[in-house]
Amino acid sequence: MSNGVPVLESRLDLRLLHRGKVRDVYEIDSETLLMVASDRVSAFDVVLPQPIPFKGEVLTLITAWWLQQLEGVLPHHLLAVDPDVIVERHPSLGASREVWARRAMLARRTKPVLVECVVRGYITGSAWKEYAKTGTLAGEPLPRGLGESQKLEPPIFSPATKAQTGHDENITFGEVQKLLGHELAGRLRDLTLRVYEYGRDVANTHGIILADTKLEFGHDSSGALLLIDEVLTPDSSRFWPKESYAVGRGQPSLDKQPIRDWLDTVPGWNKTPPAPDLPPAVVQATSERYQDVFRRLTGTRLASYEPPRFGPGA
Numbered sequence: 001m002s003n004g005v006p007v008l009e010s011r012l013d014l015r016l017l018h019r020g021k022v023r024d025v026y027e028i029d030s031e032t033l034l035m036v037a038s039d040r041v042s043a044f045d046v047v048l049p050q051p052i053p054f055k056g057e058v059l060t061l062i063t064a065w066w067l068q069q070l071e072g073v074l075p076h077h078l079l080a081v082d083p084d085v086i087v088e089r090h091p092s093l094g095a096s097r098e099v100w101a102r103r104a105m106l107a108r109r110t111k112p113v114l115v116e117c118v119v120r121g122y123i124t125g126s127a128w129k130e131y132a133k134t135g136t137l138a139g140e141p142l143p144r145g146l147g148e149s150q151k152l153e154p155p156i157f158s159p160a161t162k163a164q165t166g167h168d169e170n171i172t173f174g175e176v177q178k179l180l181g182h183e184l185a186g187r188l189r190d191l192t193l194r195v196y197e198y199g200r201d202v203a204n205t206h207g208i209i210l211a212d213t214k215l216e217f218g219h220d221s222s223g224a225l226l227l228i229d230e231v232l233t234p235d236s237s238r239f240w241p242k243e244s245y246a247v248g249r250g251q252p253s254l255d256k257q258p259i260r261d262w263l264d265t266v267p268g269w270n271k272t273p274p275a276p277d278l279p280p281a282v283v284q285a286t287s288e289r290y291q292d293v294f295r296r297l298t299g300t301r302l303a304s305y306e307p308p309r310f311g312p313g314a
Contacts, residue, residue: 006039006051007103012096021047022059022235028090028106031221032079035105035229041286043259044271050278052256054302056103058290059233061305063105065298066199066231068308073198074191076227077218080106082307102307110218110228115176116160116168117188119196122211124149124238124250126170127158138170147247149211149240155196157189158212187225188217199232206296208254209245211238234293254293258285 014026039051064081083101160168177185234255
């Protein structure tokens with residue numbers, strides 16, 4: 001486990017390509033990136049002032065845990081997550097190891113596909129809001145009589161545009177075909193459904209419902225399609241505890257729900273920057289929530305988890 005000092009913003013002696021809501025992406029060389037998951041947290045598309053201890057570590061290591069299981073199922077961009085392996089390959093990173101260790105992925109550089117690949121196994125969130133008003137999802141009709149949080153049979157591939165700012169917008173599969181071509185659109189749909197179904201079945205054995213998830217893909221320099229970024233994490237997925245699940249209402253989520261709940265009680269905040277300061281109790285509760293979902297899924301406490309090795313010699 002890391003030293004527990006939260007990282008709000010990493011600063012490495014590398015070229016910074018992008019600083020997102022959570023990840024700082026650095027260039028190693030023309031083919032390789034270092035993706036550092038900070039402890040920043042956002043809610044309602046606004047980054048909060050306080051970091052959440054261990055959040056970045058959870059996001060990186062849970063992604064590696066899933067990708068280790070998916071080795072041989074589909075190609076991905078992850079080259080290394082074990083700090084020793086990263087330093088072996090790039091010794092210059094040794095001096096900054098305390099900043100990025102267990103929260104960084106050494107990854108192949110890709111050109112991202114500009115579509116968010118979402119699978120919905122249950123109707124909730126923005127999908128439920130649209131369905132409750134119009135009976136549709138992205139303008140396409142769904143079966144009548146669905147209740148909030150009801151299971152969808154079969155799961156629905158529900159892509160969205162990748163928004164640089166603001167909310168992503170749900171689009172139809174037909175629109176993805178127009179944007180990317182029929183062959184690539186079909187591959188994205190099939191791979192996304194395969195990963196979701198695998199994750200759903202694994203989560204189910206650990207008492208967790210995987211309600212939906214978002215995946216991203218990119219092409220490497222050879223043109224190969226790779227799964228990229230985070231995979232089946234609490235930030236990219238809705239995980240619900242099975243023991244409290246019931247149709248007809250929203251579900252408690254194993255993620256940053258304590259932050260959303262508290263922000264909903266703040267008088268006068270209109271969900272635009274600047275965000276209010278989080279109370280220490282909310283920060284602690286959220287950190288514990290992330291660590292708990294890691295333990296429930298992997299069966300291992302974050303502190304004792306050994307990062308997997310990938311590639312030759314793994």
